[in-house]
Amino acid sequence: MKFEELRPILWTEKLDETIDFYTKTLDFTCDERNDDWGWASLHRDAIVIMLAKPNSHEGFVKPTFTGSFYISINDVDSFWDKLKDKANICYPIENFEWGMREFAIYDNNGYILQFGQDIPN
Incomplete structure (x- = not known):
């Protein structure tokens, strides 16, 4: 399987x-x-x-997802440049010690979308 x-x-x-x-x-x-x-x-x-x-069996009030959606992309800097003035920013682009360059935004419902790229060694 x-x-x-x-x-x-x-x-x-x-x-x-x-x-x-x-x-x-x-x-x-x-x-x-x-x-x-x-x-x-x-x-x-x-x-x-x-x-x-x-629908009626789901009991929805508002988004309560307690995580984020992490999307790996191949040109995080270009995507940041495209989104930084168009989206509600959760955190700006930066390099992280775990070897990723990433940023995060909120979608129109409040869900967190993270976008990241491996930092070359």
Whole structure:
């Protein structure tokens, strides 16, 4: 048995606004959307994120995810330059002792998205 991929589903009551954030700010593509279900699937390169409006059995109030989504990219400085004036910054770009250059933003729902790149030795 082999795990093949992880596709997080982010709950949001603001489906249109969230699709706009991911497609217009982060350059994701909306591959599929079903308004009857309140659901959409987006991707950028190998990263897939699904969005869903909460339904009655989920008991959603607001995002309570206590972690972050870490996305490895190959040119973190260019992406930082693109986002630094367009997104709500969690922490600015910097080099960390564990060998990563990274930064983090909040999406329109308050989820933390981290972007990082290995620092060459």
